[in-house]
Amino acid sequence: MTTILSIRNLRKSYADGFEALKGVSLDIEEGEILALLGPNGAGKTTLISTVCGITTPTSGSVTVGGHDIQTEFRAARKMIGLVPQEIALEPFEKVWNTVRFSRGLFGHGSDNARIEEILRKLSLWDKRRNSIKELSGGMKRRVLIAKALAHEPRVLFLDEPTAGVDVELRKDMWEIVAELKLAGVTIILTTHYIEEAEAIADRVGVIDKGELLLVQDKDTLMAQMGKKQIEVMLTEPVSTIPESLSEHNLTLNGAGDSLIYTYDTHADRTGITTLLNDVAQAGLVLRDVQTRQSSLEEIFVNLVSGEPA
């Protein structure tokens, strides 16, 4: 894999002393989808804005395809496409013209075939002669993506692409992202929705208070940090956990009819067999058994709150 985006010790401080980014370092591989998770004000948009040239960094460096974003800004920015968080479009402009404008802005001549291809891919072809103000919110988001893709970027930033959109459109967006990945575009998206990161990302980065807490392969992250629980449901409720089961560190649910056992899926011995034997020997009769794995959302909440997962 080739590193297409390299961020080194990136800092951003404002005049009032607020530090939006506190030395963020990150490498992004070509063709991957990285989801940046973080609460409001974590620094996600500042990070994207700095890489894209909208915000000037206080210190640190960023290279895109080996080009420094400050000293070789033209070459670096040509490789980047940005879909902003807010819908920012000229309301009276036609869809076709606004996409053509974006292409020209990035130094490309008007290529009607290419613009048509983008508009068709994003289901905007029928709306090409419409003014932006005539479009629905979902269509406007598609126009933003079309504008970002107009100059054929190799790296695409999607800042909260599905914020405030309905479920159907969100699924559409995921499909668009998957198609772009197939076309070889590297995608960095910020999101509040953990399910979004779980569904489409290859790697997940968690950012909070201007610091990158971790960046990890999504599956590895879930496997490493995700705890698994087994719930042993009893036919008859108990008031306390029998003394013979004390070494298993069980918890009893409120109704007293379920025992919860937490274990590490990667340990040599999970202790499930011993537990079930001990439960039977304690004279308890099982009604059912079910397992549950912690979601990325729980991992994220635990990381941000500083508690172990």
Place this chain on the structure above:
Amino acid sequence: MNWSAIAAIYRFEMARFFRTLAQSFLSPVLSTSLYFVVFGTAIGSRIQEIEGVSYGAFIVPGLIMLSVVMLSISNASFGIYFPKFLGTIYELLSAPINFIEIVIGYVGAAATKALFVGLVILATATFFVDIRIEHPFAMAAFLILSCLSFSLLGFIVGIWAGNFEQMSLVPQLVVTPLIFLGGTFYSISMLPPLWQTITLFNPVVYLISGFRWSFYGIADVPIFWSLLAILAFTGICLAIIGWIFKTGWRIRS
């Protein structure tokens, strides 16, 4: 130079102009006609010739300048303020273009629109009065330089403005009085000596005087000073824009 980007901005801005071509064309024709009716016919009939030029013809260069200056400022300030207001400026800031290219695109388009309106007013005026242009090249140079320099000023106003009220503040409270007191409708030689001296501190006097000289060969101040004034004004605007670019003032956080 990213010429594609300059062309894209220019075309985008001109498209806005062409969307409202009827208003762009009719508005100056109507306002110029009104000025001629009110100043040229009603008041002008009571004023004798000024330095051998009929009053109606005398005010033509001032009328053109009045519209050109106001439109240059409003076109350019609106052009750059609107993306700030809508949030679409993110695209300009993240594109592989520098500020010089952004200025050429926006100021070029604003100046073109103002120039078009200036020529429309000139054409309209010919229906009311006899106009002669003694120095056509100087007239074209003054007109184009005025369009460019006040578009640069408008660009600065658009960058500075935080809301629509602020955007109209400079044209209404600063530029309009300067134009009306700058000899648009009179020769400053008609003023008492003290006011003549005070008026010489008004930069618009030099602009209108020079422009009028290119029409009729008459001027309130020497043509050299007029040329120097417009060049100095352009230079100051460019210097301010250069500083804005360097610091990212009101554009880039």
